Amino acid sequence: MKKISTRIWLLIFTFLMITVVFMYVLTDYLYEQLYVEDTASTMIEVGTKLQTKYVAGQVTDAFIADIEAYNDYSNLNIFAVRNPRELSACVPFDIDYETLIGTEERQQLLEGKFVQKIGYEPRFDRQLISVILPLVDQNRLEGIIYIYFPLAKISELASQEVVFLFVSAFVFLLIMSFFVYKGIRHIMRPLHELQVAVEKMSQGNYEARVPVNSSDEIGKLSSTFNEMAEAIQREDEAQKAFLATVSHELRTPISYVKGYSEAIQNGIITEEQKEETIQLIVREANRMERLTNELLQLARMENEQTEITLYPIPLAETLREVEQLLIHQAQKKHITLKLLVDESLIVEADEVKLKQIFINIIENAINYSDEQSSVEISAFEKDGFAHILVRDFGIGIPKEDLPYVTERFYRVNKARSRSDGGSGLGLSIVEQLLKPLRAKLVIDSEIGKGTKVSITMPLMEE
Numbered sequence: 001m002k003k004i005s006t007r008i009w010l011l012i013f014t015f016l017m018i019t020v021v022f023m024y025v026l027t028d029y030l031y032e033q034l035y036v037e038d039t040a041s042t043m044i045e046v047g048t049k050l051q052t053k054y055v056a057g058q059v060t061d062a063f064i065a066d067i068e069a070y071n072d073y074s075n076l077n078i079f080a081v082r083n084p085r086e087l088s089a090c091v092p093f094d095i096d097y098e099t100l101i102g103t104e105e106r107q108q109l110l111e112g113k114f115v116q117k118i119g120y121e122p123r124f125d126r127q128l129i130s131v132i133l134p135l136v137d138q139n140r141l142e143g144i145i146y147i148y149f150p151l152a153k154i155s156e157l158a159s160q161e162v163v164f165l166f167v168s169a170f171v172f173l174l175i176m177s178f179f180v181y182k183g184i185r186h187i188m189r190p191l192h193e194l195q196v197a198v199e200k201m202s203q204g205n206y207e208a209r210v211p212v213n214s215s216d217e218i219g220k221l222s223s224t225f226n227e228m229a230e231a232i233q234r235e236d237e238a239q240k241a242f243l244a245t246v247s248h249e250l251r252t253p254i255s256y257v258k259g260y261s262e263a264i265q266n267g268i269i270t271e272e273q274k275e276e277t278i279q280l281i282v283r284e285a286n287r288m289e290r291l292t293n294e295l296l297q298l299a300r301m302e303n304e305q306t307e308i309t310l311y312p313i314p315l316a317e318t319l320r321e322v323e324q325l326l327i328h329q330a331q332k333k334h335i336t337l338k339l340l341v342d343e344s345l346i347v348e349a350d351e352v353k354l355k356q357i358f359i360n361i362i363e364n365a366i367n368y369s370d371e372q373s374s375v376e377i378s379a380f381e382k383d384g385f386a387h388i389l390v391r392d393f394g395i396g397i398p399k400e401d402l403p404y405v406t407e408r409f410y411r412v413n414k415a416r417s418r419s420d421g422g423s424g425l426g427l428s429i430v431e432q433l434l435k436p437l438r439a440k441l442v443i444d445s446e447i448g449k450g451t452k453v454s455i456t457m458p459l460m461e462e
Contacts, residue, residue, distance in 0.1 A: 059143035
């Protein structure tokens with residue numbers, strides 16, 4: 001697989017080759033168009049003017065002498081002859097008459113048209129351009145004007161200054177190639193560093209970062225990679241912490257169940273202690289079941305791709321159903337559930353998810369309330385939204401812990417026993433469930449005075 005730098009070099013080399021070919025074609029074109037054609041035009045123009053000196057009849061010696069006199073002052077070689085075969089005595093090279101003026105050329109001359117020839121002449125070691133103009137009288141070819149000129153070579157046309165210019169251009173090209181090479185290396189360095197970082201990431205080293213030294217596209221790519229790497233690292237650390245916490249949370253009830261079950265099996269537990277021990281085993285088994293269910297629920301919500309269907313739900317009826325589900329749990333602690341709801345409130349939601357939200361919040365209020373107290377549940381309309389408040393008068397939450405209570409497995413009191421604390425997943429599940437309902441969760445608390453949980457969600461549009 002070719003490197004990008006190699007591709008760039010190949011691209012530059014290709015452009016250079018195309019430039020060389022183009023310059024060759026352009027030089028040849030300029031030689032033919034500007035030099036050869038200009039010379040031919042000049043010869044034809046001079047010959048046409050000299051033709052006007054011929055009147056009619058036989059070509060006179062005076063006419064031939066006039067042409068020869070003009071020849072002395074011109075850079076062109078001009079001759080006038082009565083018979084084309086006489087040219088051999090006038091020019092310093094051999095002329096093949098049949099090749100010079102064949103049948104087609106003779107017919108062309110009789111029609112009053114000129115004949116142009118270009119060919120290589122060994123005597124001059126260069127191309128020779130010639131023009132033959134007819135001297136015609138009454139459809140008779142009385143003579144011709146013959147003009148020839150040895151064309152200069154391209155190398156002869158290039159002056160010393162032009163050669164110096166090309167040499168300078170070549171040296172400049174070499175210098176520029178060196179700087180282009182250095183420039184490509186400089187440009188490719190961040191991409192190489194990015195490649196190395198990606199390889200480290202693929203091997204599990206999520207701490208790999210790329211230095212950002214510019215604000216161009218490569219710099220933005222490096223910044224984006226660093227942001228992605230930080231996100232992956234955070235997610236990896238969060239996943240490891242999550243797995244460690246889950247293992248810890250499950251290990252405790254499993255240890256209880258296993259230890260006390262073996263104690264009963266081995267007869268270590270007395271008959272008087274059996275009932276209490278079995279209750280403890282059941283409690284820890286329930287804890288494991290609840291934790292497992294909550295973990296599965298969290299996993300389903302995070303992997304859920306389809307949008308949930310929202311439909312009208314009477315809020316008062318839903319809250320009363322939740323109250324009936326939890327009233328037995330509240331009575332165990334002698335806690336009174338007080339429900340005050342506006343019967344006209346209709347919200348758009350999913351009933352199962354909405355009930356799960358209220359169950360988790362009210363269960364928390366019951367679990368962390370003192371015995372012989374109460375939990376107040378109210379719902380009312382304000383500014384076009386339904387406001388649901390769940391208030392308890394329990395132990396409360398410190399202000400420094402409030403921003404983190406919706407995080408998974410977060411515990412306010414780290415030293416709290418497993419019997420009086422939940423899994424730390426309840427409010428995290430609530431926050432996930434509220435997102436598709438376009439609802440907001442606000443928690444306010446004060447140590448020793450209780451906690452107030454507020455949910456704001458839009459009412460059904462009429």
